[in-house]
Every structure is written in structure tokens, then in C-alpha cells.
Amino acid sequence: MRSVLLFCLAALCANAMAEPAVDLQGPVAGWRYSGLLDRADDARVTYPTPPIDRGAQRGRSLIEGSLKNLQGTRQPHRLVVNGNPLPLYTDEQGRFVRPYNFGAGSNSVEVVSGDGQSLKRVQFYEANFNKTPARVRIVLGWDDPKAELDLHVVTPDGQHAFWADPVMSNGGGLDTDSVDGPGPEMFTMTAPLHGRYLVFVNYWGNLNSQGYNFTEGSNQNEVITAQISLVFNENTPNEKRETFIVPLRGIGDLQLIKSFNY
Structure with a gap:
């Protein structure tokens, strides 16, 4: 009896001390051609709620996997895609699925623990050269899965890309408009117009079991931290x-993030 008890205690201690680990189903390392692998029309499930595709997610891929041995680890983990860090939340089983639009050439996906430890990293080469490299890429992520933030981009010709009008006639637009928190939202332009661009982030609303609501204070965190990455000439030596x-504190907050000339 004593030996059985000692065995159980040892097993519990081993589980408690187990290092966090990642099972990454996709993307896989190596060579890929997304024209054969992507299934953009398939209904996929993401966690904790399903995504809404507003029709502008051109060539979207899914990063999917699961985290294990999370007991006592610092949350959230981070998903670092081509150098763009995004907060990573999971369902109760540790599963995650996030959309992303990868460009042609070399790409990387890394899962980093809350204390900064690299848990999993894959490098792959996107060989679909029908994908024109992004000259301007803007990526938004945030640290509250119960809040919805929106990316707004105004181009030099006065066009405005946002959730209600994601595709521009000038070739730019939202490739990924994430509505299930915490992002990413992504703007891409392969042949940018010359002139001034404006980048805004809007705190649109909060999510609960009944759906989206606009009640002040219903957000999970008192202050939501948004991270916006502006990438120029992605996957090139330049x-x-x-x-x-x-920081965003209340529903309706609208922040001008950057005004730049291209």
C-alpha cells in the first residue's frame, strides 16, 4: 500500500514539474506550395469561438496546435510569426487555431512561453510565387481575448480599409480580420501608392457568452494592450x-498609431 502511495505521489510530482510543450499541426517545416495546401473555403473551427470570414482573407493559412502541461505557467504565451509577436490564448484543452496570410519566401512560426522560453519553432519556405511579396504589412494583436479591436488604414487616395469595407480598389486591404480575439488583424499592400498613410486602432467592443456588447467595464482587463507591427518590404534584404x-482603456477609444509617407 505504501509503495502504491509513493508511486502516485511521484507521478503527481512528475506531472506538476513537467515542462510546457507544444504540438504544432501546422504549418509544418520545409517546403510548401500554398496553392495546393490551403483550403480557404472550408469551414474551420478556431478556439474559443469560430472565425468570421468577411471575404477579404486572401490566401489565409491556419496556424494550429495545442499546448500541454500549462499548470502553473504564466499566461498568455506568445505566437511569434515572422518576427511579429501575438498573444496566444487557448481553449480549456490547450488548443489554438489562428489565421495568418504568409508571404512568398522564408517564413517562421514560434511559440514562446509566458516567461520567454522558446517552446517550438518551425521554418518553412512558401514556394507559391503567385503571391506577390508584401511591400507594406500591418499586423495588430492584443492581450484580451474577450475584447474586439479593429485595425483601420487610410491610403493616400483616401480609401479606408476596415471591417465593414475590407477590400480596396487599389489592391490593398485586410487579409485577416479576426473577430474572436486576440487577433491578428492584418493589412497588406503589394504595390503601395506613394503618399501618406494613416494607421488607427479602435476598441470596438467586448465579448461574453451572449455575444458582443458595448458595456463599459465589461472587458476582461482594465487596460488592453495592443501591439501593432509595421513591416516594409517583407521577406527581402531591405x-x-x-x-x-x-494602451486602450474604454470602448470607443480610437488611437492614431502612425502616420507615414511611402
């Missing part, structure tokens, strides 16, 4: 990036 950390 790639440049800027990252902005912006």
Missing part, C-alpha cells in the same frame, strides 16, 4: 519594421 505598444 525589410524594415516598427513596433508600437498602445
Whole structure:
């Protein structure tokens, strides 16, 4: 009896001390051609709620996997995609699925623990050269899965890309408009117009079991931290990036993140 008890205690201690781990189903490392692998028309389930595709998610891929041994670990983990860090939340079983629009060339996906430990990293080469490289890429993520933030981009010709009008006639638009928190939302332009661009983030609403609501104070965190990455000439030797950390405190907050000339 004593030996059985000692065995059970040892097993419990081993489980408690187990290191967090990642099972990443996709994307896989190596060579890929997304024209054969992507299934953009399939209904997929993401966690904790299903995504809404407003028709502008061109060439979207899914990053999917699960986290294990999360007991006592710092939350949230981070999903770092091509250098763009995004908060990573899971369902109760540790599963996650996030949309992303990968460009042609070399891409990387890394899962990092809340204390900064790299848990899993894959590198793959996107060989679909029908995908024109992004000259301007803007990626938004935030740290409250019960809040909905929106990315707004105004281009030099006065067009405005946002959730209600995601596709521009000038070739730009939202490739990923995430409505199930905490992002990403992504704007891409492959042949940018010359002139001034404006980048805004709007705190649109909060999510609960009844759906979206607009009640002040119903957000999970008192302050929501948004992270916006501006990437120019992605996946080229001339790639440049800027990252902005912006606090948002109330529904309706609208922040001008960056005004830049291209």
C-alpha cells in the first residue's frame, strides 16, 4: 500500500514539474506550395469561438496546435510569426487555431512561453510565387481575448480599409480580420501608392457568452494592450519594421498609431 502511495505521489510530482510543450499541426517545416495546401473555403473551427470570414482573407493559412502541461505557467504565451509577436490564448484543452496570410519566401512560426522560453519553432519556405511579396504589412494583436479591436488604414487616395469595407480598389486591404480575439488583424499592400498613410486602432467592443456588447467595464482587463507591427518590404534584404505598444482603456477609444509617407 505504501509503495502504491509513493508511486502516485511521484507521478503527481512528475506531472506538476513537467515542462510546457507544444504540438504544432501546422504549418509544418520545409517546403510548401500554398496553392495546393490551403483550403480557404472550408469551414474551420478556431478556439474559443469560430472565425468570421468577411471575404477579404486572401490566401489565409491556419496556424494550429495545442499546448500541454500549462499548470502553473504564466499566461498568455506568445505566437511569434515572422518576427511579429501575438498573444496566444487557448481553449480549456490547450488548443489554438489562428489565421495568418504568409508571404512568398522564408517564413517562421514560434511559440514562446509566458516567461520567454522558446517552446517550438518551425521554418518553412512558401514556394507559391503567385503571391506577390508584401511591400507594406500591418499586423495588430492584443492581450484580451474577450475584447474586439479593429485595425483601420487610410491610403493616400483616401480609401479606408476596415471591417465593414475590407477590400480596396487599389489592391490593398485586410487579409485577416479576426473577430474572436486576440487577433491578428492584418493589412497588406503589394504595390503601395506613394503618399501618406494613416494607421488607427479602435476598441470596438467586448465579448461574453451572449455575444458582443458595448458595456463599459465589461472587458476582461482594465487596460488592453495592443501591439501593432509595421513591416516594409517583407521577406527581402531591405525589410524594415516598427513596433508600437498602445494602451486602450474604454470602448470607443480610437488611437492614431502612425502616420507615414511611402
